[in-house]
Amino acid sequence: MTPTWFRDAVIYQIYPQSFADSNGDGIGDLRGVIDRLDHLASLGVDAIWFNPCFVSPFRDAGYDVADYFTVAPRYGTNEDLVELVEAARERGIRVLLDLVVGHTSSDHPWFQAELAAEGPAPEGDRFVWCAELPHRSSASTIPGTPGWVPSPGPRPGWYLRNFYDSQPALNFGWTTLPPDQPWRDGVDDPGPRRNVAMLREVLDFWLSKGVAGFRVDMAFSLVKDDAGKNAGAAASAAIWRELRAWMEGAHPEAVLLPEGAEPRTGAPFAFDADFFLVIHEPHGSLFDNHAAGRLPFHPPHEPFFDAAGRGSTETFLAAWEAARREDPGRPIVMATADHDFDRLVCGPRTADQLGAALTFLFTWGSVPSLYYGDEIGMRYLPGLPDVEGAVCHPDYNRAGCRSPMQWDDGPNAGFSSAPPEDLYLPIDPDPARPTVAAQEGDPHSTLALVRRLIALRRRVPELRTSAPTTVLHRGYPFVYRRGESHLVVVNPRREPGRVALEGAPGGAVLLGEGVTLDGGVVTAEGFGYAVIELGRTGRPRQPASMNG
Structure with missing residues (x-):
């Protein structure tokens, strides 16, 4: 069963080499994170998710692990990680690590x-x-x-x-064992079982040090099977169920999150949530404007959260509704961005379009994951160098979403005291780049909006994960009701939108800009957004008329 603390959590993803450098070598480290924990606490997040921080040659930014039991020296020591876990706990924040188990370096x-x-x-x-x-x-x-x-x-x-x-x-076996391929091991052979025992040892090592759980990279790539993806995924899921059964006794409050959705095999779930990855179509159909590049499996589309207003929510809603039909109470993690993709501010999408996107992500009913820097509207930087395997395809550069955190207007935006040429990646060269310091006292800033959204989510149970989400208008503006008491309106396009809702005479705007509800009619200016507490005299039903 998913631990209670996680079901309504807000996650903050830290790419450790780019967050805060405490020793001036140009690379972020754990001590830098410790020094910035008060910033995370001010956001109101419940958990930090770190990208891999173990010993590695860093040919793939740490996703090539050379020692599962030791923090990479560039980040610090095991003792530094334990200190970070304890310092975060004092602020009500748990720590999740990224676990790479399908392969090593x-x-x-x-x-x-x-x-x-x-x-x-x-x-x-x-x-x-x-x-x-x-x-x-x-x-x-x-x-x-x-x-x-x-x-x-x-x-x-x-x-x-x-x-x-x-x-x-790593060898976790195969589900089919053809006689002409005698080198294949079955899932219960000695090599695969050694690796399952290794996974348990790694999990126990870090959980015993206070880590709250893991996001598992390529979680369902363990068992190899030429006969078909589903068979292999089911066998991989069985390994995780075995490990989960052990965890429920040894570490009952720990969480496991997969990269992607757990396969539906008819057996109990091993993981605590599904993850709608930004790199996949359901999330991408909302936000991906292809300004960061395109992988071969990316379908062409116009994103819904785009000023042109030519996108659709249908692909996303179909995936969400399918997941909900199978298990209505299962949490689904959705991120603002992540280390493998672009950011919300990418290409032509600018900071003034963030209100609608962030309001949706924090009120939809998912478990939100806030990517570092998105709380101030950092942008994806095109054309950055191929550092540590960032360019995984000729048309796709992941470095642009991994640039250093922008703290203030000092040298290197406050990220590091190192010479600029020694930085892990270059700082955004735009003199108008957003920073935490510049937005700290600005009530109209992206930072202030993120704080208000998280605080509102914490204060209003209907905006969290357990309340039902009812879509009232699938176009522009996108309108949905949370529970029976709160209406959310987001209009990501430049043009205004208007929709009439039956049974919604009015309500109080708790947070928003450019949205009114009057006589059952919702009017949203371009890039408008709002969270509305409905009046007691009525509840909105499906729209009587709509546009967009």
């Missing part, structure tokens, strides 16, 4: 040992090896996809990668 001692061996380990291989390729076409050369890589060491044959060549796939 090729520098990991486990892989180096198997690379130096002449054949399979007697206790079972930790990685997936084959003497000959099962199909010549299996040797993938597309960056960022699974594929076979020729062994660079004494061991003959090929190993399976999960993403980049330097990320060998």
